[in-house]
Amino acid sequence: MDSHNLASLPTLSETVKIHRLGANKKLGQHFLLDMNVTDQIARLALPLEGSHIVEIGPGPGGLTRALLKNNASAVTAIEMDDRFLAPLADIKAVSGDRLSIIHGDALNVHIAKELGPDRPIKIAANLPYNVGTKMLVNWLTANPLFWTQAVLMFQKEVAQRIVAAPGDSGYGRLAILSQSVCMCRLAFEVPAKSFSPPPKVDSAVVVFDPLPEDKRFKDLKKLGELTQAAFGQRRKMLRKSLRPFAKKYDLVLEDWFETCGAVVTQRPEELSVSQFQKLAGYSSITISPSKSSKDKP
Numbered sequence: 001m002d003s004h005n006l007a008s009l010p011t012l013s014e015t016v017k018i019h020r021l022g023a024n025k026k027l028g029q030h031f032l033l034d035m036n037v038t039d040q041i042a043r044l045a046l047p048l049e050g051s052h053i054v055e056i057g058p059g060p061g062g063l064t065r066a067l068l069k070n071n072a073s074a075v076t077a078i079e080m081d082d083r084f085l086a087p088l089a090d091i092k093a094v095s096g097d098r099l100s101i102i103h104g105d106a107l108n109v110h111i112a113k114e115l116g117p118d119r120p121i122k123i124a125a126n127l128p129y130n131v132g133t134k135m136l137v138n139w140l141t142a143n144p145l146f147w148t149q150a151v152l153m154f155q156k157e158v159a160q161r162i163v164a165a166p167g168d169s170g171y172g173r174l175a176i177l178s179q180s181v182c183m184c185r186l187a188f189e190v191p192a193k194s195f196s197p198p199p200k201v202d203s204a205v206v207v208f209d210p211l212p213e214d215k216r217f218k219d220l221k222k223l224g225e226l227t228q229a230a231f232g233q234r235r236k237m238l239r240k241s242l243r244p245f246a247k248k249y250d251l252v253l254e255d256w257f258e259t260c261g262a263v264v265t266q267r268p269e270e271l272s273v274s275q276f277q278k279l280a281g282y283s284s285i286t287i288s289p290s291k292s293s294k295d296k297p
Ligand code: SAM
Pocket: 027, 028, 029, 030, 031, 032, 033, 056, 057, 058, 059, 060, 061, 062, 063, 078, 079, 080, 081, 104, 105, 106, 107, 125, 126, 127, 128, 129, 131
């Protein structure tokens, strides 16, 4: 089936009217009804043929249509709100066998198991604001990493935090985790007025391309714990904010910092992603917490 058949569908605005799809704020619903924008998002994930695309929260199906129009050969859309099952079924009916729909909470769907190993997996979504960051962290920390690319829309402020560099106001845990796994690029911004209903803030689309396996930082749990401690008190010098962490892992702060070329009087936003990785990867950290020096042989 080709895009000609997709063109036979009612427009997205008509679809919303026909199915009376008022937005449910609790589910973070803001719809993109402008097919130029959904098309622009889908094209960031090209080529779509040969991959299995998982779309989270298709809603009335704007991005779903754009993915299919751009020759996606397999799309699985996971939607929690059952009101969208009918319009999604209409898209499925004209898409050949290319669209599958899962009705459920994407946080509870084991994507790799559902989609199977046959094709590489790409994720595309205009994510619900309330759970978007949680989903991203789940996907970044998945072991093994089950996806080969993600094209995701977030609130602009979250997108800026993902791509932030040291010294930027948004630089913190999310940037360090994201950039330890992927090359992350803010592709374009989408103004609030492009959505129906418009949210309070603008959005932006981020493209995540996983780093080669040997360049990815592996101990993301430790990195998360470290960055949480460091940026939890971002105005403080690391000597103070990381004291409990150093104590927990039996580290001498000054020695530990020497391994990454930083000093304990610095503040967290001054350290690079690779310096945080060195701190988290420092071999002594693997000593089990609570094991104090007097326990050592
Ligand atoms: N993709 C559509 C668009 O661009 O017009 C809708 C985007 S809207 C921001 C987010 C969508 O995610 C809604 O359809 C909402 O029902 C759905 N959603 C919210 N939480 C979800 C969850 N936990 N699992 C699956 N879908 C969810």
